[in-house]
Amino acid sequence: MEPCLFCRIAGGEIPSEKVYEDEFVYAFEDINPQAPVHVLIVPKRHIARVEDLCHSDAETAGRLLTAAAVIAKQRGLTNGFRAVFNNGADGGQEVEHIHLHLIGGVKMGWPPFPSV
Numbered sequence: 528m529e530p531c532l533f534c535r536i537a538g539g540e541i542p543s544e545k546v547y548e549d550e551f552v553y554a555f556e557d558i559n560p561q562a563p564v565h566v567l568i569v570p571k572r573h574i575a576r577v578e579d580l581c582h583s584d585a586e587t588a589g590r591l592l593t594a595a596a597v598i599a600k601q602r603g604l605t606n607g608f609r610a611v612f613n614n615g616a617d618g619g620q621e622v623e624h625i626h627l628h629l630i631g632g633v634k635m636g637w638p639p640f641p642s643v
């Protein structure tokens with residue numbers, strides 16, 4: 528099976544603008560930023576969706592968030608930011624490899640969906 532897009536980016540096979548890397552995760556600039564700061568943080572190991580996480584992935588899952596903390600500080604997001612997993616069809620996930628969107632530099636609204 529072909530490796531997925533974000534596996535190939537995390538593995539350096541497809542170029543990206545690297546923001547952060549550790550043993551567990553890789554972070555890079557979103558190609559189509561929705562805000563002044565828009566970084567994607569992905570596990571280096573392929574995990575398709577949040578519901579595929581097991582307890583043995585706890586360190587990887589935690590590193591997604593601790594990477595967000597490091598990058599938010601680096602980017603000076605002292606007034607806040609949003610950290611989002613779009614997950615599955617209803618969540619608007621387009622790339623089937625878990626990615627944490629770190630979005631900031633603009634005041635955001637809530638809720639992020641049309642009211643019912």
Ligand code: 5GP
Pocket residue numbers: 532543544555556557558559560567612613619620621622623
């Ligand atoms: P999703 O909709 O799955 O939550 O988000 C996928 C994100 O990946 C989108 O924000 C999109 O702009 C970004 N993206 C898609 N393809 C590429 C790519 O080849 N390189 C980078 N850097 N970002 C990508």
Ligand code: ZN
Pocket residue numbers: 530531532533534535572573574623624
């Ligand atoms: Zn993958």
